[in-house]
Structures are given as structure tokens and as C-alpha cells.
Amino acid sequence: MIKLFALVVVLVSCVPAVAEENMFLHGTLVQNACTLLPEDEYVSVDFKTIANRDLYSYTxxxxxxxxxxxxxxxxxxxxxxxIKFTGTESKSLPGLLALDAGSKASGIAIGLQDAQGAALPLRQTTVLKNISNGNNVVTLKAYVEAEPGAISQRNIKEGSFSAVANFTIEYE
Structure with a gap:
């Protein structure tokens, strides 16, 4: 009799349950004004070698x-x-990118600018360009800036460094 009871429990627990509608999927389908050139989905900027004495002198x-x-x-x-850039923000230089944890260098951050040199702070959307039909190029700039505390305490640490930003493009 005990075996029969166990078999009944297994049969009852295998019956599929049907729930009411509890998952809703939605979105918006849009047409982009432009297509990002596939080679530009990942942008790399190589600062080459930077002398720390230049950062102490010119910041x-x-x-x-x-x-x-x-x-x-x-x-x-x-x-x-x-365009809007996101990434880990420098605590010492708000709006600039902090270095990745694996960087050997320290006391610096990376800033972004538009072609005219205006700052592109992280997490702020900026109008870059009125576009024309066909192909368009947006030129931006990046720079390395020494943190004020690292300059005053003269403790900019040399070594390799990297930082990662993501950019989001919007059209209007």
C-alpha cells in the first residue's frame, strides 16, 4: 500500500500546470537615420608613450x-x-573615465571632447553634428589628464593603462 501511494504522488506531480498570462513582451521598432560603419563599432585610441613630467608641467x-x-x-x-558616453567615472576628475583596475599607471583619467575641444562628460548626451544624406564622419578627441591630488603629491604612477567607454548614438 505504501508503494501505491508513492506512485500516485509521482503521477500527480508530473501534470503540467498552466498559469495565467504572466509574461508580457513589448518594444518599439525604429528606423535609424544612419548605419554605423562596422569597423567603427569598436574604437581604439593609442596614446603611445606619455612622459609623467609633461603631466606635472601641463596637467x-x-x-x-x-x-x-x-x-x-x-x-x-x-x-x-x-552621442552619450558611459563608463567608470574618475572620482578625482568627474566626467572623465577612470582607468581599468588592471592598469599599472595611476593618478590619471581620460577625457573626451568634440572636434572643437568642448568636453563630452560621461553620461551626458551631446549633439554632435547635423548630418547630410549619404556618408558622414564625426571626429572626436581623447586626452589623458593628471588628477589634481596626484600632481600636488607628485605621485603619478608610471605604467600601462587602459579604460573602456561605451557610446550610444541617437538620431533626431
């Missing part, structure tokens, strides 16, 4: 330009490109 490096290219732009869909 930052000259800006290094880089480009993001757009193809097949259609101004009937949108004629303005906006």
Missing part, C-alpha cells in the same frame, strides 16, 4: 583625434547625431 596631454563613420544616412529619418 594633460594634447588631444588625440579619432573618428566614428556613418554610412547610408537618410535625413528624412533624422538629421542630427547625438
Amino acid at each position: 594633460r596631454t594634447p588631444s588625440k583625434p579619432f573618428s566614428i563613420r556613418f554610412i547610408d544616412c537618410d535625413t528624412s529619418v533624422g538629421n542630427i547625431i547625438k
Whole structure:
């Protein structure tokens, strides 16, 4: 009799349960004004070698330009490109990128600018360019800046460094 009871429990527990609607999926389908050139989905900026004495003297490096290219732009869909950068923010230099944890260097952060040299702080959307039909290029700049405390205490640490930012493109 005990065996029969165990068999009944197994049969009852194998019956599938049907729940009421409890999962809702939704979204918005849009058409982008441009297509990001596939080679520009991942942008790399190499600062080469930076002398720490230059950072002590000038607080930052000259800006290094880089480009993001757009193809097949259609101004009937949108004629303005906006960009927003996200990443780990420097505590000492708000708006600038902090170095990755694996970096050997310290006392520095990485800043971003538009082509005219205006700051592109992290987490702020900025209008970059009025686009035209066809292909468009947006030129931006990056630079390395010494943290104020590292300058005053003269403790900028040398070594390799890296930082990662993500960018989001919007069209209007």
C-alpha cells in the first residue's frame, strides 16, 4: 500500500500546470537615420608613450583625434547625431573615465571632447553634428589628464593603462 501511494504522488506531480498570462513582451521598432560603419563599432585610441613630467608641467596631454563613420544616412529619418558616453567615472576628475583596475599607471583619467575641444562628460548626451544624406564622419578627441591630488603629491604612477567607454548614438 505504501508503494501505491508513492506512485500516485509521482503521477500527480508530473501534470503540467498552466498559469495565467504572466509574461508580457513589448518594444518599439525604429528606423535609424544612419548605419554605423562596422569597423567603427569598436574604437581604439593609442596614446603611445606619455612622459609623467609633461603631466606635472601641463596637467594633460594634447588631444588625440579619432573618428566614428556613418554610412547610408537618410535625413528624412533624422538629421542630427547625438552621442552619450558611459563608463567608470574618475572620482578625482568627474566626467572623465577612470582607468581599468588592471592598469599599472595611476593618478590619471581620460577625457573626451568634440572636434572643437568642448568636453563630452560621461553620461551626458551631446549633439554632435547635423548630418547630410549619404556618408558622414564625426571626429572626436581623447586626452589623458593628471588628477589634481596626484600632481600636488607628485605621485603619478608610471605604467600601462587602459579604460573602456561605451557610446550610444541617437538620431533626431
